[in-house]
Amino acid sequence: MLRTLAAASLLAAASPLASQTLPDPVKVGGLRDAALDNDHYAWDIVEGLTTEVGPRLAGTEAEARAREWAVKKLTAMGFANVRVEPFDMPVWVRGQESAEIIAPFPQRMVVSALGNSGSTGPAGITGEIVAFDSVDALRAAPDSAVKGKIVFIDHRMVATSDGIGYGQFGAPRRQGPTVASKKGALAIVIRSIGTDHHRNPHTGVQVFSDGATPIPAGALSVPDAEQMVRILKRGQPVTMRLVLVSQNIGTRQSGNVIAEVPGRDPTLPPILVGGHLDSWDQGTGAIDDGAGVAIAAAAAKRIMDAGRPLRTIRVIWFGAEEVGLFGGLDYRARHGKEPHYALIESDFGADRIYRVDSKLGEARRSEAEALGKVLAPIGIVTGKFEEADGSDIGPMLADGLPGITLAQDGTRYFDIHHTPDDTLDKIDPAQLRQNVAAWTAVLGVLSGSIEEPKRPKRR
Amino acid sequence: MLRTLAAASLLAAASPLASQTLPDPVKVGGLRDAALDNDHYAWDIVEGLTTEVGPRLAGTEAEARAREWAVKKLTAMGFANVRVEPFDMPVWVRGQESAEIIAPFPQRMVVSALGNSGSTGPAGITGEIVAFDSVDALRAAPDSAVKGKIVFIDHRMVATSDGIGYGQFGAPRRQGPTVASKKGALAIVIRSIGTDHHRNPHTGVQVFSDGATPIPAGALSVPDAEQMVRILKRGQPVTMRLVLVSQNIGTRQSGNVIAEVPGRDPTLPPILVGGHLDSWDQGTGAIDDGAGVAIAAAAAKRIMDAGRPLRTIRVIWFGAEEVGLFGGLDYRARHGKEPHYALIESDFGADRIYRVDSKLGEARRSEAEALGKVLAPIGIVTGKFEEADGSDIGPMLADGLPGITLAQDGTRYFDIHHTPDDTLDKIDPAQLRQNVAAWTAVLGVLSGSIEEPKRPKRR
Structure with missing residues (x-):
């Protein structure tokens, strides 16, 4: 059903989009549908993180293990410039x-x-x-x-x-x-x-x-x-x-884990995509926010697999979101004055995306509309053009940086949120793939064209 | 819907049933439908027991409080011969x-x-x-x-x-x-x-x-x-x-709580209806088995309200079922050789009854069939005539005593069973009323005719 709609819509959308200086919608639609069909990157990340690290309360040794795991994982996936930006924070623990x-x-x-x-x-x-x-x-x-x-x-x-x-x-x-x-x-x-x-x-x-x-x-x-x-x-x-x-155990270190898909033009501002790596301490942080870091990184990886984007995609797994947005505020303090092409965060579970909002500015209206067109075939409605939100990225959006919101169905989110029940079994793999498909499509549009790697000629 | 079916079925069923020496099916149908519409006895019992006593592990002071509560409640409801039959048992507690x-x-x-x-x-x-x-x-x-x-x-x-x-x-x-x-x-x-x-x-x-x-x-x-x-x-x-x-804390007292609706003919064997009063220690024992004791007592109370049955209805709230059927075995040791007209137990939650099985013997086949007819209008299918089961009553059924099973839909029973989640909110009041309606109908048939109380003539 989604497939048929996708095909029909791409045919319809092809000519208006082609008149803009935007990426080829047929190609972006193909990346989107491949993710919908067979993405395994996101499941692999969230399954690994929740199993091999489990709960990861901000500022604790568990969150430090999560950062180590993340650096190893993102490096193994082929991302460039994988690094941790550390920061200090006060830590409270349950007894x-x-x-x-x-x-x-x-x-x-x-x-x-x-x-x-x-x-x-x-x-x-x-x-x-x-x-x-x-x-x-x-x-x-x-x-x-x-x-x-x-x-x-x-x-x-x-x-x-x-x-x-x-x-x-x-x-x-x-x-x-x-x-x-x-x-x-x-x-x-x-x-x-x-x-x-x-x-x-x-x-x-x-x-x-x-x-x-x-x-x-x-x-x-x-x-x-x-x-x-x-x-x-x-x-x-x-x-x-x-x-x-419970007790306050003083100042400890947390950090943001950052990785990149380098763009062909390093002078262009990066697209920042992410979620948060920390979780509450009782569940394994599957929907909050193992799914979010997985979706963002999986979509970036899919673009990387397709070729080299014009703009850099910067993946960020924020630390210490749950206890006060420490990671988002640290990134803002370090990089908030630098230009960013768009900020996007996934932090509302793993159920299907049903709406796209954006705040890219009037000059980029056609780009915002292009997002709506490439997302419609997988059941996503275009919402507002003057609005975007996100937890860690919220302060930077408020500062005026451009952003996009891919709004997930949260009907069952608060059944599980911040409870011991936030475990991997709550993630529906099919809906997770739809998330990756949407994010891949958005990155496909924002990346400013993807140059395919040269392949040896057939003999 | 149920109401229309009920009316149609009663008309159809009236003549064959009338040819037996059985209670008036129209009257029994009326009692059944009144329970379906507005029974509040069962909710009142399970809400009270789970709130005012809460968890009641067998052999503990909590189960003793439950017996006190039960004696007070059943007495207040107008039952006769309310009593506790105590027994000793080994007790294990969680730490x-x-x-x-x-x-x-x-x-x-x-x-x-x-x-x-x-x-x-x-x-x-x-x-x-x-x-x-x-x-x-x-x-x-x-x-x-x-x-x-x-x-x-x-x-x-x-x-x-x-x-x-x-x-x-x-x-x-x-x-x-x-x-x-x-x-x-x-x-x-x-x-x-x-x-x-x-x-x-x-x-x-x-x-x-x-x-x-x-x-x-x-x-x-x-x-x-x-x-x-x-x-x-x-x-x-x-x-x-x-x-x-965890530890074994030695021998402690438990007991069965018994109450009766005395029959007009005390020489006839009683109908035994019940559930178990004890629960596991982490939930409040709503579906296991607050609902069961509530359903059995509510149905008996509805017969009591309607008049005086020919046969005695004996309500039993067994003690110490969860930890080894101690209550059922104690009742069997004391009364298992006495004749009983039928044994029925509710111990599978509070979701709708969908099937009736019975083991009343070939001589009472018409009575078993009458049960099927009076239950069909509320969506209950007639199952077997040679089979009945129950937890506490199981050993006595195996001994050859006659019995009936009103089988409940257990699809979600094992989601909750024996967990901290066994709490009142898991009971659907509408399905609980359907249970009471079915039990009331069964008691209406088994009771051997109900003599209405004499009312003062209108002037």
């Missing part, structure tokens, strides 16, 4: 964690500390639960209602294909701990910012701000949060014992 | 547990001890993995290949609607630890006997037999087992550190 309702209905609950959580100490803390259905409700409460208690926020996230609610739904995680601390709370537990119903809490970063003292801050799994609501409905005081033994 | 690959790719895995597992002690054990794809392959291996190592069995279970594979797929759990122990293994970890892909291992009982010394025995979650296979495929020796601090 023992448990939660237990002491009264009125004794039972264990499943909890995970949020990033930068304070520690309860190994003995834990015990306190009465005070419940709110949003951060705003917590904010509106008098300090006296919160002081010395364990705040519980029951804010439910719903699944959407574009993940639009993450900013809004994430407020209890990002702001809740600070607000609770400033009101004198003993600790805070939130309903996980997630859309599943498994006993796997969703961790994620938060930062105590405005001078708030760190307090223990955790996420209950969604079934546990719903259980808490049912228990609270009985109207009796609810007491919880909470153990979250 | 700290963790697993970690030490080499070649250091990373944590998620493990749960199997019932009656030996303990590694708090310091844990470290050993090389030796992998087998079945218990038979382990059996066939020379002892020298196993001695001093950690056995891993990678036997994959597939989902079926009738759960037919549990016996076969469960072999690594039931027999693996004994076989591994007898060959001198240090410990054993198996791929969970489950059909999901979450980081929640499936526990379950096993017993060291043939004089085998207990060794640590755990289940890896399915994603972890698949990760282990990928790691093993790299061909390097794999070393695991395993901590399973």
Whole structure:
């Protein structure tokens, strides 16, 4: 089906595109369809990284092993200029964690500390639960209602294909701990910012701000949060014992891994494509973001296999994204003033791409339209021409660098995101290939023509 | 849809049934449809038990709290002769547990001890993995290949609607630890006997037999087992550190909770309906088997509400099923020689019933057929007339007591079974009501006519 559409569309698209100074759309369509059919580079990378390294929390020795693995892998794949740009960062690590309702209905609950959580100490803390259905409700409460208690926020996230609610739904995680601390709370537990119903809490970063003292801050799994609501409905005081033994281990090194497909004209600005190499510590970081680094590198490799692009393609596997975009900010500090032809990042799982947005500027409108044409045959709709986003590349896009977003279907992303369940089995190889096909097509258009390697003549 | 079918079928069924000495099928159909529409008894029980007691491992104080809760609940619902029949049993409890690959790719895995597992002690054990794809392959291996190592069995279970594979797929759990122990293994970890892909291992009982010394025995979650296979495929020796601090805490008390709807003729043998009250310790035992006790009691309560049945309905919530059918065997020892009109148990979740089997004997063939007729309108097919099963009631059925099986759709049962994920949110209230409707219809037929309470005449 996709194949038939592709063929039909290429015929239709051939003449208008040919009038631009753009790469041959038939050739780009061929690269795209070959990736859709048989890409194995992306699977090979994400399978290898999640198996041979596994979890790789930013700034830890596991992330350092991931960088070693990455350098070896990208070198073996034939990329040029493979290097690590190191940077320092503060590191927080998880320890023992448990939660237990002491009264009125004794039972264990499943909890995970949020990033930068304070520690309860190994003995834990015990306190009465005070419940709110949003951060705003917590904010509106008098300090006296919160002081010395364990705040519980029951804010439910719903699944959407574009993940639009993450900013809004994430407020209890990002702001809740600070607000609770400033009101004198003993600790805070939130309903996980997630859309599943498994006993796997969703961790994620938060930062105590405005001078708030760190307090223990955790996420209950969604079934546990719903259980808490049912228990609270009985109207009796609810007491919880909470153990979250996490700690700040000081400044450690992280780094960005960079590799290139050198362009024929090294004076032209590079195309920057990437994802992030670090992951949360409980899963193996398959959808977040093993898939992303795999997709970006696989597409670049496919262009490399096809020949030599006019422009350099720079692959970047950012370090320390999860805990505060440290890798993206370091790259920006080093290279953000240099011209870039486009920035693209994959960091929303491995499900199919359904939309392309771009922010290449009015002068490059025909190039942006060409992207839409070469992506349409694999089910991708053209969205906006004035917009692009990305996690690590976000600050540079905000600075005005040009960018492209290949938007993935995120309907099931927040079922898995930041949980122990982020493992390889959650990746659908066929959808992963569609991602690589889209990225290959985009790189085919942006690369400014690919010069095929000279082959010996047939005799 | 179900409603229209019900009406049509009742009209069709009315005359043949009327020729038997059986309860009025129109009345039974009405009770069935009322349950399908608006039963709240079952939800109320399973919601209350899973919330107010939560996990209730056999022989522990949690199961004792469950019995207290049950006695209070069944009494409040108006049942007669509510009582506990206590019995003693050996009790095993879980402690700290963790697993970690030490080499070649250091990373944590998620493990749960199997019932009656030996303990590694708090310091844990470290050993090389030796992998087998079945218990038979382990059996066939020379002892020298196993001695001093950690056995891993990678036997994959597939989902079926009738759960037919549990016996076969469960072999690594039931027999693996004994076989591994007898060959001198240090410990054993198996791929969970489950059909999901979450980081929640499936526990379950096993017993060291043939004089085998207990060794640590755990289940890896399915994603972890698949990760282990990928790691093993790299061909390097794999070393695991395993901590399973479980212990036998000696003899403790459990018990069966019994309640009755007294029949008009107390000389007639009772109909025994039930499920099991105990659960594994990590979930709240919603589908295994809060739903079962709820369905059985709700149906009995609906008959009680409708009037007084000719025969006594005896509701039993068995204790200590999970760890060895202790409750069923205790009931059998006390009452197994007494006549029973039929035994029925619900212990396969809360998804829809799709089949009725019975073993009532040739003399009661018309009654068995009447069951099929009153169940067909809610989508239930008549199966066999010579077969019935059940967990706690299994030994008594084998002894020759008559029984009925209302077979539930088990397609997703083994996604959740024996995991922390067995929580209330997994129960679909509409399917739960269909279960109650079916059970109510069956009790309507078996009860031998229901005498409605006399109501004051209208003025």
